Amino acid sequence: MRLVLTKHLKDGDIIAQDIISSEGGVLLRHDTRFKEVFKSKLIERHILEVYVDDEISKGIEPTKILDTTSKNIIKNDIKSEFDKLKDNLELDVQVLNRITHFLIEQLGNKELIIELEDLKTNDYYTYEHCIAVAILTEVVCNKMQIGLEKKVSIVMGALIHDIGKMILPKDILNKPSRLNEEEYNLIKTHPEVGYMMIKENRELNVITKLIVLCHHEREDQSGYPFGKGKELHIGAKIVAACDLYHALISDRCYRKGLPISEAIAIAQREPINPGIRKVIESCFAYYPVGGMVYLNDGNIAIVERNFSADIKRPLVRVVIKEGRNVKQTYKINLQEEDKYYITGRYEGEL
Numbered sequence: 552m553r554l555v556l557t558k559h560l561k562d563g564d565i566i567a568q569d570i571i572s573s574e575g576g577v578l579l580r581h582d583t584r585f586k587e588v589f590k591s592k593l594i595e596r597h598i599l600e601v602y603v604d605d606e607i608s609k610g611i612e613p614t615k616i617l618d619t620t621s622k623n624i625i626k627n628d629i630k631s632e633f634d635k636l637k638d639n640l641e642l643d644v645q646v647l648n649r650i651t652h653f654l655i656e657q658l659g660n661k662e663l664i665i666e667l668e669d670l671k672t673n674d675y676y677t678y679e680h681c682i683a684v685a686i687l688t689e690v691v692c693n694k695m696q697i698g699l700e701k702k703v704s705i706v707m708g709a710l711i712h713d714i715g716k717m718i719l720p721k722d723i724l725n726k727p728s729r730l731n732e733e734e735y736n737l738i739k740t741h742p743e744v745g746y747m748m749i750k751e752n753r754e755l756n757v758i759t760k761l762i763v764l765c766h767h768e769r770e771d772q773s774g775y776p777f778g779k780g781k782e783l784h785i786g787a788k789i790v791a792a793c794d795l796y797h798a799l800i801s802d803r804c805y806r807k808g809l810p811i812s813e814a815i816a817i818a819q820r821e822p823i824n825p826g827i828r829k830v831i832e833s834c835f836a837y838y839p840v841g842g843m844v845y846l847n848d849g850n851i852a853i854v855e856r857n858f859s860a861d862i863k864r865p866l867v868r869v870v871i872k873e874g875r876n877v878k879q880t881y882k883i884n885l886q887e888e889d890k891y892y893i894t895g896r897y898e899g900e901l
């Protein structure tokens with residue numbers, strides 16, 4: 552399969568993956584034949600790229616780091632746990648433990664490269680954001696070879712880091728325009744509010760609690776609530792960095808999610824730990840599998856597989872055209888062929 556800009560879809564194209572709306576419903580199922588009348592509806596809903604199956608991209612399959620069923624189970628469990636907080640009820644630490652260990656088991660032993668799709672949320676709900684940050688945190692902890700016991704506390708901290716937002720007004724959390732000072736000050740209370748919710752919970756580890764309290768602290772002391780600096784716990788630094796990256800790549804009510812190249816450029820200017828930032832950058836696919844790119848020789852290629860050794864040099868399938876027809880395709884492994892490199896994404900038609 553390959554990624555095609557929605558504006559280039561043609562009658563009869565075969566949809567390769569279910570297209571999900573921001574409300575979570577299926578708009579078009581995989582294997583559906585595309586019809587021109589769908590186009591404006593998809594574009595209206597900001598679905599600007601779609602995977603299609605065709606002959607030239609046969610055998611190219613983006614890998615998902617978690618299967619959809621597991622992801623949905625985790626979403627439902629975390630949502631019901633977070634909803635309890637609105638009624639002043641306690642979190643069930645057993646549920647958090649089960650999900651944390653499941654994520655560690657599922658993601659622990661693989662050499663993972665995260666496609667942005669893996670972390671995309673249907674909406675920027677607090678519980679969905681927390682799950683995505685926990686997934687990224689787990690992958691980062693693995694790369695940093697953090698021991699199991701510590702990793703459990705850190706990933707669990709990521710899983711609940713924003714619980715303080717559950718009792719903040721929704722219209723402020725989702726405000727599409729700039730927050731005024733009063734609103735921003737209210738949002739800034741969420742680490743302390745979250746900490747108060749779990750402070751007395753004896754089943755939760757102190758590192759987990761610390762992450763909830765300190766995930767907006769920054770190394771240059773510009774963060775909140777305390778303006779702490781370099782002495783911050785490594786777990787709080789990891790979650791702070793993963794939180795920032797997920798916010799940048801996600802669709803928000805006021806802007807589309809950024810491509811990883813732009814997220815990396817912005818994160819470089821933020822006071823997050825540079826070592827952790829580098830680890831995060833090596834976790835993401837720079838060019839998505841199935842995406843089309845330009846090579847330096849002017850040819851167009853489809854990304855077949857990414858390698859974490861150098862995320863900018865994937866295995867690609869070059870597509871040579873003659874007029875409107877595809878004349879030939881061949882593979883180049885950019886990890887091995889030094890004279891070729893990718894110059895940018897190709898956004899035209901094939």
Ligand SMILES: [Fe+2]
Binds near residue numbers: 712741766767794
């Ligand atoms: Fe937060």
